[in-house]
Amino acid sequence: MPPVLDRTAYLERLLSVDRPGSGSILAFYEHRVGAICHDPKLMLMPLDDHLAHRGDGIFESMKYEHGRIYQLEAHLERMARSAEGLYLEPPCTWDALREVVIDVARASGCECGMLRVLVGRGPGGFGIDPAECPEASLYVAAYKFTPKDEAWYAKGLTAFRSAIPAKQGYLARIKNANYLPNVFMTREAHQRGMDVAFSFDEEGFLAEAAIANVALVDAQGALVVPEFSNALAGTTVLRAMELAQGEMPVTFRKVREDDLYAAREVLVLGTSSDCVGVVAFEGRPVGDGRPGPVSARLRALLQADLLASGTPFLG
Structure with a gap:
């Protein structure tokens, strides 16, 4: 005892x-x-x-x-x-x-x-x-937080379609403390030897990654963000869309898996890494198999925005 x-x-x-x-x-x-x-x-x-x-x-x-x-x-x-x-x-x-x-x-x-x-x-x-x-x-x-180095961004991420379905819409839109689906997606990525899992809803539309949003650059060069029907509206992706206005067309629409294969770039956007390119999805290269110019540009815009608009707390 x-x-x-x-x-x-x-x-x-x-x-x-x-x-x-x-x-x-x-x-x-x-x-x-x-x-x-x-x-x-x-x-x-x-x-x-x-x-x-x-x-x-x-x-x-x-x-x-x-x-x-x-x-x-x-x-x-x-x-x-x-x-x-x-x-x-x-x-x-x-x-x-x-x-x-x-x-x-x-x-x-x-x-x-x-x-x-x-x-x-x-x-x-x-x-x-x-x-x-x-x-x-x-x-x-x-x-503590150590930002990723340039080599990490230059390497890019590998992604796949998760077996874990997207969350129910009313729960996905609340950043609540039940993150079991996200945990399972992360475990799945480790098991498959890839970096990030993408969830899809029951109709086959792209929702989100485990702890980030997903976007793509389509064949016409537009930044496309999947509708937030079964995904959390990320602060990073929303700010990136605002910052990209005037530099490229920006749109919300439903995205299917085939859209990822046809995309010039696939992007993962989140708080810790800002914006990083996906170089392969389900083993097939995205674009030319390297992070593209839009991922680099959005990251630069977000980093400059932090310096310009971040809330200071020292002194």
Whole structure:
């Protein structure tokens, strides 16, 4: 039988336990405590938070580089929409939450990193009824991030059609904490020895990658983004579409697998990598089998936009 410990003994043992991933944590905040801490051994979530045992919650991932948080407002606006979709309110105002995010980035002591913001139903019981939880939970963590080097972008990605179907539309459009399909897609990519899986809906239309959006450049040179019927509207792909206006035609439409084979370029767009080209889909080369000029241009536009419009937090 394991020992039964009092508070002091339990905390002493807790602080002596090795914690995987501790080297990547820079700073974190929990609303119940109302403070920022740097010790990852204290980065804990109550077991009875419905976020933990029901997946009842939402999250956002944000990047910061050069002391600037990219698309902070866009991420928080999407988080507010997700919260509305789950009938969930954060434990503070959205303005206060925004300030906490900036404070955690500042406390990280780094110019470059990632931020994970989670709002859960909160602790209060192990049932399923949201009424168990008197107040929502809020967790914000900053962790290390090393941008990919030029060789990674020059190599490009290999992609395939996932056996995991696209999410139901009403769930796909909420950035919720249940990411099991995304986990399965990532596992599938490892098993197949490829970089990224693309999900398709029941009618055969392209939805998204595991943690990013997909777009293509068609034979006429237009940037084509699949409709968000069964996919999350990504902050990166939406901003890329805005930045590309005037340089190329931009459109939303349904995309089938055959469109990927006919495309000049296939692109993966997400928070951490901005825009990277797909060089092969299901073993067949995309275009000439190398990342194309549009992937490079969109990445350059996004990186310049971070410097121009990112939210500064240092000083």
